[in-house]
Amino acid sequence: MIGSKVIDILVFLSVVETGSFVAAGKSFGLSRSTAGKAVARLEEAYGARLLNRTTRALDLTEEGRSLYEHGLAIRDAIEAADSSIKSDQGVPRGTLRVTAPDALGRRLLLPTVQKYLETWPETQIELSLSDRVDNIIEKGFDLAIRIGVNSPDQSFVTRTLLRDETMLCAAPSYFETRATPLNIEQLSRHDLLQFATRSARQGWHLQDEDGAWVRAQGRVRLRLDSAEALREAAIQGLGIVLLPRLLIGPDFSERRLQQVLPHVSSGRIPIVALYPHKRLLEPKVRRFIDMLSSDLRRLPDQ
Incomplete structure (x- = not known):
């Protein structure tokens, strides 16, 4: 049973x-x-x-x-x-090609990369930092780390490393000439910073205190295809942004950003490892995924 x-x-x-x-x-x-x-x-x-x-x-x-x-x-x-x-379990060797979002890669992957290279001296890593979701097989990547992206088809395997809280935030300077919103409806009076690519545009679905999910309305005058650029735009006071806590935690403690509508939930977003389906996964890939998963789960507030 x-x-x-x-x-x-x-x-x-x-x-x-x-x-x-x-x-x-x-x-x-x-x-x-x-x-x-x-x-x-x-x-x-x-x-x-x-x-x-x-x-x-x-x-x-x-x-x-x-x-x-x-x-x-x-x-x-x-x-x-x-x-x-498994018979393929052994010492990782060779070049590991990884693609990851720019902000996530700079802030969270590089410490794992350093530890991985120190632990497995017979490996090399080629790391591509981009928010574009490339075809990892066509581009020759062994592994993709993505935020909020699930496996596009059954030829890929997705492993969730962490589910992180997303937060609405803005720079204190943004509110010097604007009233702080008190509910989701009042976001319609504000400038929103949202992620966009040629093929998709981000929309915000927020959960109010009654538990209902509402699509946020607001003036979206600036769209960017980089989470790091969205963060920088928010710090510059250009509007309100919705980003994972992992990417903006230090900005709160150093008062570059402040939370907006803390009583409103925007859900949790998966951080996933995405790789081509193989019956036996190479040690260099498996070891990196395991190490990254362990490192992410040790981060504060997780």
Whole structure:
């Protein structure tokens, strides 16, 4: 019975990370209905709802978030046991090609890169820092680290390293001539800084005190394709921005930025490792992912 529950928990993790019963089922060779039944069995076993289902999204309940965090530990233990006995487990060697967002790479990846190179002297790393989501196979990357990007198809594997809180913030100077917004509706009177590429534009869905999700309205006069550029624009007082806490934590302590609408939730965003599907993952890739995951989970406020 324990074994079947573990499988259900692993399916539940996949549902949360892909945001889809269909995608989660496919990753286990199951149908959508079978994946749904796995979550239903868990909800019946625990006597609690784990997911709030809407036509647009799947949101974790408090009980669901608790199970998700414990489920990550279960999956990590399985992966550790699996990798410890696989024949390809060995000393990492050769060049590891990694792509990551600019801000995340500069602030959080470089310490792991330094430790990785010191630990495994027979390796080299080529690190591309860009917020563009390139085709990692065509570009020859072994690994992509992304914020809020899930696997585009079943030829890729996605491992969630961390789910980070996103926060609305702005520079103190921005409010020198403007009133601080007191609710989501008052954002419509402010300048919003949002991420955009040629193919997609960011929109903000915020949860008010009543638990309802609302699409924020505001003047978007500046769009940027770089999280680091968005951060810099906010520090310069150009508007209100929504970014992961990991990228802006020091800016709060040093008072370059201040939180806006602290009572409003903007959800948590996954930081993921994305790599081409392989039956046996090379040691150089696995070791880097494991090290980065461990480093991220040791960061303050996580």
